[in-house]
Amino acid sequence: MVSFILKRIGSGISVLLAISFIAYFLLYFSSANIARNILGESASLDQVHAKEIELGLDQPLLTRFFDWFTHALQGDFGTSWFTSQGVVEGLASRLPITLTLVGVSIICIAIVSTLLGMAAAVKRGWVDKLVQTGAVLGDAIPSFVLAIVLVTVFAIQFQLFPATSSIAPDAGASAWVASMALPVIALLINGVASAAQQIRSAVIKQLEKDYVRTLRSRGISETEILFKHVLRSAAPAGLTVLSLQFVGMLGGVVIIEQIFALPGMGALAVQSTTMGDIPLVMGVVLYTVIIVIIVNLVVDLINGWLNPKVRVS
């Protein structure tokens, strides 16, 4: 178990290294006008040149990457070229919001899709058809369309929720709940589809297995069979989908954050990439990769715990 975790961390670090370099490499080619963009339209050519030298933009790629990397190893991700705010500081204020949004959404999706998938698998008939149709619809409608409809109906028309995020230092937990409600619902409707389908298929397959018949013949209740035994075996399929969704959501939540004006990572990522703010972009890339590695590791461990057959020795 420990060696498994260590091996995964080891491979995670090499993934981190590879992605940092690739990201830096790609950004290198977009640094043409950064100095001009930082200084503004009325800066003279001399000023622009001076700024380029100050930021190290005239150095070759490997020198710049090595410089950034050695600093990053010490935890110094530098400061944003545009706002002079520390990169770590900037990310630290944004990360909780995105992680909360994505985390809560995934948990809600997990619960709802499990219930729907199992209902569809067990009841079959019209429940099954309903869930499947609903799933297709939910998947087909883009999340931002859902978001806009939800805002128009529940925030503007019925004034039940704030139209844009009201998360602020002076606002309490109620502001977080109120601000996250609609975004989570939008992501939920979209994400339940595929997860529910996967769980439904997995549960159907499990219900056909011999051990279920054996358990029934021993007199164990249907509910216990379903939730204690079948679900554990069906879980890996669902977990795989959920972990893929989590990773996809980290990036895909950008538009949702935009519509609800949530000050999360998505906003920061797009803004810093558009402007070419390399320290900030690298910070975002790194944090995202680290989160993905951790999530994948955790999912594997959960899988192993749930289902000994899957465990790696």
Add this chain to the structure above:
Amino acid sequence: MAVIAATAIALTACGGGTTGPSGGSAGGAASLTLASLQDLKTFDPVDAHIGHTMPFYQAAYDTLILRSPDGKLSPMLAQSWEYNKDNTVLTLKLRSDVTFSDGAKFDAAAVKANLDHFKEAKGTDAYQSASLKGVEVIDPATVAITLNAPDPAFTYYLTQALGLMASPKAVGTAAIKTTPDGSGPYVLDAKNTVKGSQYVYTKRDGYWNKDLQKYNKITIKYLADLTARTNALVSGQVDAALLDPKAGKQAEGSGMILTKSQVDWHGILLYDRDGKINPELANVKVRQAINFAFDRKTILDQQFLGQGTVTDQVFGPESGAYVPALENKYSYDPAKAKALLAEAGYPNGFTLKMPTLAGFDAVNAVYSQQLADIGIKVQLESVPLANYVADMAAGKYSAATFQLYQGEPWVAINQMISTTALYNPFKSETPELAAMIKAVQLGGEQSDELAKKVNEYVTDNAWFAPMFRLNQMYYSNKNVTVVPQLQQAVPSIYNYAPAK
């Protein structure tokens, strides 16, 4: 200096002031919440920029001179000012009852510290101190600013970034980037301010001018996305926001009040008057032909829902350099355009490469089509926003569609007509134009009037193909009265008051 209201980069970030469900207005009469298209990058006045971010600075800092909504100058930190005979020395008499939020006293030495630092720091609006030669402290309440040449716009600059006065203790420090230190009507509430999301200011006790301090609390929320901004306004989370004609319909449907003003002109800048990339553009008849090719009224109605005024000149009506006769000089006349092209020696037209930007795609498609109708084949090349201005400034393109704000005549001349102008990348110039520009510079009180000649020259010679002046669609709810600020993308912070 470009104000691209309708084509703001789609991006988010926001924060809120009200906890509970929306609908609660952004506070009572004592509190004002505004939505901003742009985020404040730094509180350092040295990097202040005209346009959308001015209110952030105005809340915390005073300027030497105050610009009223109609453009007139009135006393602020400077009680009076006077030029010497040849307009090279400006003497300012200062207030002596002002202190900064850190306790330091405002006096001539503070002015000197600010201006000297502004010039040396070469910030975003460094051009405002281009003619500044030196600052001399005559006595604590008098300061003499020497210019290296007359600058008709200098007193205007003292109402903008150049005029923002920070405490001498904070000038040039790293701290001022994140924490403002000025003498303004409000102080930043750092605890409730979230960078990139919302900025909260509270009323400053002991501020010297109660008339400019109409609220107890001001919150500015950064809402770059138009949908989020509209929703925030319509649901009561913000009191006022800049929208566009289409989003405006939703705001109007919810009872928001529209305040219109014209700040930008929109059109095609015909940079290559010397024919370096397109020899055809060196011929004035070709440029005039281009001006005759467009059905400006229809384009305005279709693309911008009629929100604007058709124009053929780049100077604005309030600028003093405006010439009513030039307004409709170039009618929609494709036949005449083709004839002019033939006279110039291009009966079969020519090819023109122009950059395009997300946001201008729709209008550029129309412009391309109408130019094709007179024989000019346009090749549009997509350019990312981050490179657009830089590429134009580098002289990569012979013409480009853009929107620029219409400033005071001397500002406008330095923006796009003089040889040092950013929007004159090929440094086009003629002896007669140079003489006219010089006359404006040395004209003193007559500057604006003399600028009419420059206006006539660039319009007759079709340096540009202006299309229209666009309306800024500023919406506010009924808790607030607001007056637009001349030549500024959004109203100054002083222009808001609780509705009676």
